[in-house]
Amino acid sequence: MGDALLRDLTDDEARRALVCKWGSVDPDVLPAWVAEMDYALAPPVVAAVTAAVAAGMTGYPRFERGGALGEAYAAFARRHYGHQVDPGQVLPVVDVTSGVRLLLDVLSDPGPMVMPLPAYHPQLDIAQVTGRRRVDLVVDPDAARAELDLDRLDALLAAGARTLLLTQPHNPWGRAFSRAELEGVRDVVVRHGARVISDEIHAPLVLPGAEHVPYLSLDGTAEHAVAVVAASKAFNTAGLRCAQIVTADPATLERLLRAPMARNDSWSPLGVVAAVAAYTDGDPWLAALVDRLAAQRELLTALLAEHLPEARMRPLEATYLAWLDLRAYGYADPAARVLERGRVKTAPGHHYHPGLTGHLRLNIATSPQRLTEIVRRMADALVTEPEPAPR
Numbered sequence: 376m377g378d379a380l381l382r383d384l385t386d387d388e389a390r391r392a393l394v395c396k397w398g399s400v401d402p403d404v405l406p407a408w409v410a411e412m413d414y415a416l417a418p419p420v421v422a423a424v425t426a427a428v429a430a431g432m433t434g435y436p437r438f439e440r441g442g443a444l445g446e447a448y449a450a451f452a453r454r455h456y457g458h459q460v461d462p463g464q465v466l467p468v469v470d471v472t473s474g475v476r477l478l479l480d481v482l483s484d485p486g487p488m489v490m491p492l493p494a495y496h497p498q499l500d501i502a503q504v505t506g507r508r509r510v511d512l513v514v515d516p517d518a519a520r521a522e523l524d525l526d527r528l529d530a531l532l533a534a535g536a537r538t539l540l541l542t543q544p545h546n547p548w549g550r551a552f553s554r555a556e557l558e559g560v561r562d563v564v565v566r567h568g569a570r571v572i573s574d575e576i577h578a579p580l581v582l583p584g585a586e587h588v589p590y591l592s593l594d595g596t597a598e599h600a601v602a603v604v605a606a607s608k609a610f611n612t613a614g615l616r617c618a619q620i621v622t623a624d625p626a627t628l629e630r631l632l633r634a635p636m637a638r639n640d641s642w643s644p645l646g647v648v649a650a651v652a653a654y655t656d657g658d659p660w661l662a663a664l665v666d667r668l669a670a671q672r673e674l675l676t677a678l679l680a681e682h683l684p685e686a687r688m689r690p691l692e693a694t695y696l697a698w699l700d701l702r703a704y705g706y707a708d709p710a711a712r713v714l715e716r717g718r719v720k721t722a723p724g725h726h727y728h729p730g731l732t733g734h735l736r737l738n739i740a741t742s743p744q745r746l747t748e749i750v751r752r753m754a755d756a757l758v759t760e761p762e763p764a765p766r
């Protein structure tokens with residue numbers, strides 16, 4: 376396998392390619408914030424999208440379920456997770472967040488939505504925009520392992536919440552939940568007749584030592600759960616605009632197909648092409664990526680031990696987003712300090728968990744050289760001039 380398939384972008388290339396991550400920071404800032412990777416695209420994706428643009432495929436997409444996209448995702452799910460998906464139950468949607476919103480809107484009862492916190496922050500308001508209330512299932516920042524508190528989930532559902540937004544693997548917890556944990560979730564949800572929306576965008580990014588168990592692969596989930604998946608996070612193609620909703624129950628599918636078109640922002644045909652290429656021909660590149668991310672995880676552990684020994688990092692089982700507890704260094708907002716003094720842009724912890732101090736999320740999907748420089752600069756900012764007391 377090895378790394379040969381994976382090519383690091385140079386700084387100039389990254390600035391041109393990643394207009395959000397690199398293009399919106401000052402030239403002296405190393406960006407390690409938004410979830411994009413500093414690697415050249417997978418060659419099969421480039422070839423397929425280039426050919427589609429050359430052929431003029433820039434009109435509306437085909438409005439169909441299943442099709443080549445459904446077949447490609449079903450084959451990927453079978454190979455990677457041993458999960459049998461009916462290709463006809465795969466529906467395109469513009470992105471994962473819109474998919475979650477659509478599912479809440481169309482399928483969920485009006486009651487509150489349970490949101491495990493910390494959470495992917497653009498989804499913090501998703502319950503409200505569908506006219507629902509968000510109720511939080513908070514992970515104790517002192518817990519050695521981030522786990523879903525099933526007793527609390529039980530209490531929230533008993534108090535009237537109707538939907539759980541499950542993110543798995545979890546950003547920013549870095550967790551890939553085990554089958555037993557997910558079965559525990561299922562049992563609580565079924566007891567209350569509630570629904571699950573399972574955001575599985577990070578599923579291809581499970582690192583060695585963990586596995587991804589699709590929620591819909593568990594017995595007894597088809598009638599209450601829908602997954603939203605995408606190739607876009609693992610293959611850096613978010614700008615091509617295509618995610619997929621996966622259902623496992625004909626009645627649920629029917630309700631989604633009857634939803635008015637105005638409810639769904641339509642996806643791009645180029646996103647469909649990219650997803651089909653990634654799912655069908657992307658395995659070797661994905662394997663090289665996962666190898667690299669596993670090596671970056673190891674490197675980060677070593678760098679933290681050397682430069683920021685008081686940092687606490689929960690085990691990173693999946694994703695390339697490390698959740699760092701830096702409370703020991705005394706800054707309420709370490710991301711602000713690291714940006715100002717270290718010229719490294721990370722993601723502030725309080726964006727993911729309003730009110731939480733002392734945490735940040737670090738994106739490690741870059742070169743080993745950049746990661747080394749990032750941690751060195753973070754340490755310079757946090758360690759050399761400590762302020763006397765936490766704010």
Ligand SMILES: Cc1ncc(COP(=O)(O)O)c(C=O)c1O
Binds near residue numbers: 470473576
């Ligand atoms: C858990 C999770 N869901 C959704 C998204 C965003 O996906 P999309 O751009 O397809 O809405 C991200 C982005 O990092 C994420 O971490």
